[in-house]
Amino acid sequence: xKNRIQFVPLMLIFAGIIVIIVLxxxxxxxxxFRNNIAVLFPKGIIALQERNLLFIIQALMLLVIIPVYILTxxxxxxxxxxxxxxxxxxDLVDNRLAEYIWWGLPCILTLIVGAITWVETYxxxxxxxxxxxxxxxxxxxxxxxxxxxxxxxxEKIASLNFVQFPKQIPIHFEITADAPMNSFxxxxxxxxxxxxxxxRTELNLIADVEGDFRGSSANLSGEGFAGMHxxxxxxxxxxxxxxxxxxxxxxxxxxxxEYNKLAAPSxxxxxxxYQLKDEQLFNQIIxxxxxxxxx
Amino acid sequence: xxxxxxxxxxKHEASQNVAVCMMLLSGIGIIGIIFYTKSxxxxxxxxxxxxxxxxxxxxxxxxxxxxxxxxxxxxxxxRLQQALSVGDSHGFISAxxxxxxxxxxxxxxxxxxxxxxxFGLLNLIVPLQIGARDVAFPFLNALGFWLFASACVLSLxxxxxxxxxxxxxxxxxxxxxxxxxxxxxxxxWIWMVQIAGVGSTMSGxxxxxxxxxxxxxxMTLMKMPIFVWSALCAMVLVIFAFPILTxxxxxxxxxxxxxxxxxxxxxxxNPMLYVNLIWAWGHPEVYILILPAFGIFSEVVPTFSEKRLxxxxxxxxxxxxxxxxxxxxxxxxxxxxxxxxxxNAFFGVMTMLIAIPTGVKxxxxxxxxxxxxxxxxxxxxxxxxxxxxxxxxxxxxxLLSSPPVDYQVHNSLFLIAHFHGMVIGGMLFxxxxxxxxxxxxxxxxxxxETLNRYAFWFWFTGFLLAFMPLYMLGFMGATRRLDHYEAxxxxxxxxxxxxxxxxxxxxxxxxxxxxxxKSIKDRKKNLDITGDPWNGRTLEWSIPSPPPIYNFxxxxxxxxxxxxxxxxxxxxxxxQKDYEDIHLPKNTPMxxxxxxxxxxxxxxxxxxxxxxxxxxxxxxITCLIIRLSGEDEHDVITAAQVKEMEAAxxxxxxxx
Numbered sequence: 003x004k005n006r007i008q009f010v011p012l013m014l015i016f017a018g019i020i021v022i023i024v025l026x027x028x029x030x031x032x033x034x035f036r037n038n039i040a041v042l043f044p045k046g047i048i049a050l051q052e053r054n055l056l057f058i059i060q061a062l063m064l065l066v067i068i069p070v071y072i073l074t075x076x077x078x079x080x081x082x083x084x085x086x087x088x089x090x091x092x093d094l095v096d097n098r099l100a101e102y103i104w105w106g107l108p109c110i111l112t113l114i115v116g117a118i119t120w121v122e123t124y125x126x127x128x129x130x131x132x133x134x135x136x137x138x139x140x141x142x143x144x145x146x147x148x149x150x151x152x153x154x155x156x157e158k159i160a161s162l163n164f165v166q167f168p169k170q171i172p173i174h175f176e177i178t179a180d181a182p183m184n185s186f187x188x189x190x191x192x193x194x195x196x197x198x199x200x201x202r203t204e205l206n207l208i209a210d211v212e213g214d215f216r217g218s219s220a221n222l223s224g225e226g227f228a229g230m231h232x233x234x235x236x237x238x239x240x241x242x243x244x245x246x247x248x249x250x251x252x253x254x255x256x257x258x259x260e261y262n263k264l265a266a267p268s269x270x271x272x273x274x275x276y277q278l279k280d281e282q283l284f285n286q287i288i289x290x291x292x293x294x295x296x297x
Numbered sequence: 298x299x300x301x302x303x304x305x306x307x308k309h310e311a312s313q314n315v316a317v318c319m320m321l322l323s324g325i326g327i328i329g330i331i332f333y334t335k336s337x338x339x340x341x342x343x344x345x346x347x348x349x350x351x352x353x354x355x356x357x358x359x360x361x362x363x364x365x366x367x368x369x370x371x372x373x374x375x376r377l378q379q380a381l382s383v384g385d386s387h388g389f390i391s392a393x394x395x396x397x398x399x400x401x402x403x404x405x406x407x408x409x410x411x412x413x414x415x416f417g418l419l420n421l422i423v424p425l426q427i428g429a430r431d432v433a434f435p436f437l438n439a440l441g442f443w444l445f446a447s448a449c450v451l452s453l454x455x456x457x458x459x460x461x462x463x464x465x466x467x468x469x470x471x472x473x474x475x476x477x478x479x480x481x482x483x484x485x486w487i488w489m490v491q492i493a494g495v496g497s498t499m500s501g502x503x504x505x506x507x508x509x510x511x512x513x514x515x516m517t518l519m520k521m522p523i524f525v526w527s528a529l530c531a532m533v534l535v536i537f538a539f540p541i542l543t544x545x546x547x548x549x550x551x552x553x554x555x556x557x558x559x560x561x562x563x564x565x566x567n568p569m570l571y572v573n574l575i576w577a578w579g580h581p582e583v584y585i586l587i588l589p590a591f592g593i594f595s596e597v598v599p600t601f602s603e604k605r606l607x608x609x610x611x612x613x614x615x616x617x618x619x620x621x622x623x624x625x626x627x628x629x630x631x632x633x634x635x636x637x638x639x640x641n642a643f644f645g646v647m648t649m650l651i652a653i654p655t656g657v658k659x660x661x662x663x664x665x666x667x668x669x670x671x672x673x674x675x676x677x678x679x680x681x682x683x684x685x686x687x688x689x690x691x692x693x694x695x696l697l698s699s700p701p702v703d704y705q706v707h708n709s710l711f712l713i714a715h716f717h718g719m720v721i722g723g724m725l726f727x728x729x730x731x732x733x734x735x736x737x738x739x740x741x742x743x744x745x746e747t748l749n750r751y752a753f754w755f756w757f758t759g760f761l762l763a764f765m766p767l768y769m770l771g772f773m774g775a776t777r778r779l780d781h782y783e784a785x786x787x788x789x790x791x792x793x794x795x796x797x798x799x800x801x802x803x804x805x806x807x808x809x810x811x812x813x814x815k816s817i818k819d820r821k822k823n824l825d826i827t828g829d830p831w832n833g834r835t836l837e838w839s840i841p842s843p844p845p846i847y848n849f850x851x852x853x854x855x856x857x858x859x860x861x862x863x864x865x866x867x868x869x870x871x872x873q874k875d876y877e878d879i880h881l882p883k884n885t886p887m888x889x890x891x892x893x894x895x896x897x898x899x900x901x902x903x904x905x906x907x908x909x910x911x912x913x914x915x916x917x918i919t920c921l922i923i924r925l926s927g928e929d930e931h932d933v934i935t936a937a938q939v940k941e942m943e944a945a946x947x948x949x950x951x952x953x
Contacts, residue, residue: 010673017757021685024761031769031791038787041705041772049705056702063692070659070688077666078681081602082673091668095605104660105611108653116646119699123642126701129635182472183568185633185708189774193704196634198569199471199562203635216786220708220776222465224477225392228779291563 148226354420361413403466428513443892444496501535527592590727602669686722711771755805763798
């Protein structure tokens with residue numbers, strides 16, 4: 003180990019500069035991309051609460067991370083081998099108090115984060131209906147190869163790769179797939195949930211403001227997976243009714259027969275609207291997997 | 298005759314053809330060099346048939362490094378595609394091929410690189426640190442390596458013949474089922490992972506028994522070096538986890554080959570069962586990779602701080618706690634599958650508990666530096682970067698473990714940034730650290746320190762540039778595995794930055810490769826003559842570098858932690874020089890034979906060439922019977938020979 007010149011101060015300064023650049027880049031990039039950062043600038047109450055939880059946990063974790071960063075730099079600086087002023091004590095290998103502290107503090111911190119998480123997991127359960135004085139609206143979602151079908155059983159309409167609903171009304175999504183596993187995610191409004199064949203998952207959300215939000219599949223489902231994005235449009239109630247009326251007058255009718263054609267693999271389908279012939283379509287899609295295939 | 302194998306299997310996209318040509322050329326080049334230098338005999342006698350863990354360890358690491366280049370090439374392709382493929386442009390590879398590339402990247406990096414370097418270092422270091430001359434089951438160990446190597450070769454074959462799986466590195470059904478993936482890709486994946494997995498189980502058993510039964514006299518469990526402890530914990534995980542993988546893959550095989558319905562969506566199958574099972578293996582697996590890295594840092598930090606490890610007992614219990622907890626957290630990989638809040642909250646909190654022992658470890662390492670004399674050699678640089686990256690990775694891990702937050706970041710690039718922070722910032726930096734630290738011990742000469750430092754700075758900046766922006770992309774709704782996205786998402790500029798980060802990492806890797814080459818070329822100038830270049834504390838530094846074939850001429854006796862440190866400080870007596878006859882196992886080619894046969898079985902099963910698979914399987918059984926019914930053969934090195942070899946090594950030291 004002789005003849006190796008130590009550049010410790012230089013090295014620490016260099017590393018420190020890199021770390022500081024990374025730290026400064028975060029707020030700058032948040033500022034530059036603020037219109038696209040769906041998770042940090044949510045447009046719905048559920049996504050907002052999930053974001054707030056993220057911030058709380060992040061802040062608590064920084065209580066550990068910051069001391070670790072500071073200690074890393076200080077100890078590297080102070081105890082560098084050619085610093086004559088530093089104490090050297092090779093047998094300092096145990097200190098009960100110190101160890102109590104760093105077993106204890108993470109324990110307490112984890113307890114706090116764990117308790118918050120426990121409560122929030124119940125509160126933000128995607129299956130839980132959102133409390134509101136307005137009547138919730140049900141939209142059924144089917145992940146197909148490789149597009150999203152939205153069924154409005156009450157309105158008797160359906161749409162492809164486009165979903166519209168009024169703002170400030172609780173939306174209750176029922177989700178399944180007639181394809182490999184997908185994940186239904188509109189980051190501006192709420193976290194994702196898997197869309198799986200034979201299974202019905204649920205997601206509740208509210209859009210607070212009007213707008214077009216990007217939704218996509220977050221789970222690999224085959225060749226056309228990257229094209230499985232759609233627009234979720236939150237509009238005024240008036241606009242919504244306008245849109246649903248136009249759907250009811252659509253020349254395209256979604257029957258089981260038409261559905262089977264639609265379910266065949268295809269990529270990058272444009273948005274469509276349909277009249278819905280059979281309001282039981284969603285259940286039939288699930289039931290398809292419940293009994294053996296006819297040979 | 299050839300099952301499903303037709304001429305179609307050899308037709309590829311342009312980018313893949315380039316890769317195949319490069320692979321074939323380098324293969325021919327290597328074989329040419331071997332012929333030119335007439336080293337076949339040397340390779341066969343000293344390496345291919347060897348059951349010496351030192352040789353097997355070197356072969357593991359060489360294989361893993363070769364696979365690392367392949368896996369990294371995959372990564373570069375992905376980042377290039379993602380930087381280019383926006384809006385109207387669709388990049389330079391098709392969606393299907395892109396999916397093959399990321400599936401191959403994950404499989405290669407975890408199974409072939411991660412497991413390869415873990416078992417490589419274990420082979421090299423564990424016997425030396427516990428004062429053993431050999432491992433418990435030398436043949437099983439060699440067999441484990443050859444199965445691992447044949448799985449690596451099968452993955453390279455899949456590049457040239459047919460295609461790789463497009464279902465991601467964990468092949469979730471129903472996508473990986475016969476209905477949605479009718480071609481050979483998933484079969485290739487199943488067989489290469491299956492073969493490598495069986496090999497890992499064997500090596501796991503071997504090292505567990507080695508550590509439990511072959512420690513030198515006096516080395517009780519609580520006097521083992523921490524690296525051995527981390528190896529012990531990792532091997533416990535291997536033994537519990539890998540059988541789950543094997544069983545899960547068999548069920549998937551039955552689904553695909555015999556039309557059964559374990560994991561199909563309809564007809565009574567349940568894909569969610571697969572997701573549970575694969576993660577019941579998959580989560581312990583990531584700890585199998587990271588625990589040895591913890592062990593490495595627990596050796597490196599005290600050595601270069603000229604101190605003993607702070608809080609040894611805490612470190613051991615932290616390892617044991619992590620080992621236990623890693624089996625009760627697998628559900629956090631699919632909080633979004635719709636389980637109720639009871640289940641999600643429980644697994645979320647269990648996951649957070651892992652942060653406690655991990656935090657303790659970090660503080661113990663930091664306080665090992667406290668009042669030490671810290672030498673900033675390149676292994677310590679890697680540790681420095683590890684602490685910075687790993688704590689950020691840990692923080693984002695806690696975010697991911699909280700189910701409501703996970704709903705928003707799961708399957709996004711946030712997740713990718715998190716686990717690359719853990720695997721690169723943790724395991725890979727740990728491996729680089731250990732590689733530099735133990736390199737002189739194994740080879741007898743040093744790596745170039747200057748080049749290592751250059752490589753480090755490339756890696757450190759490249760890593761931050763390539764992965765920190767991914768957190769932001771995840772917040773912007775960018776999901777993983779996208780081969781194309783719309784311009785309106787605003788992701789493109791960040792993907793370009795990330796691509797630049799990957800290019801900087803490429804510079805780092807090139808410098809490392811050049812450094813390795815240069816060190817080997819100039820090895821005469823950089824010899825480690827003392828056998829203890831870093832002022833080490835543990836037994837491996839008490840013997841010459843490279844170690845003689847029998848490791849220890851005299852079996853050491855130990856009565857405390859850090860035995861070599863104790864001898865140096867006069868707290869323990871110098872060992873007596875009474876030599877004895879040493880028995881070592883004879884070389885055997887059976888491991889290599891079985892590896893090659895397994896490769897053929899895997900290939901034949903992939904292409905449904907049933908007769909070939911059956912013939913080779915019977916041959917494997919025959920090989921095993923021959924090997925197991927043979928006499929337990931040993932080479933004997935007599936006490937006189939040992940004395941002569943030891944004297945020669947001392948003379949060599951004095952001459953230099």
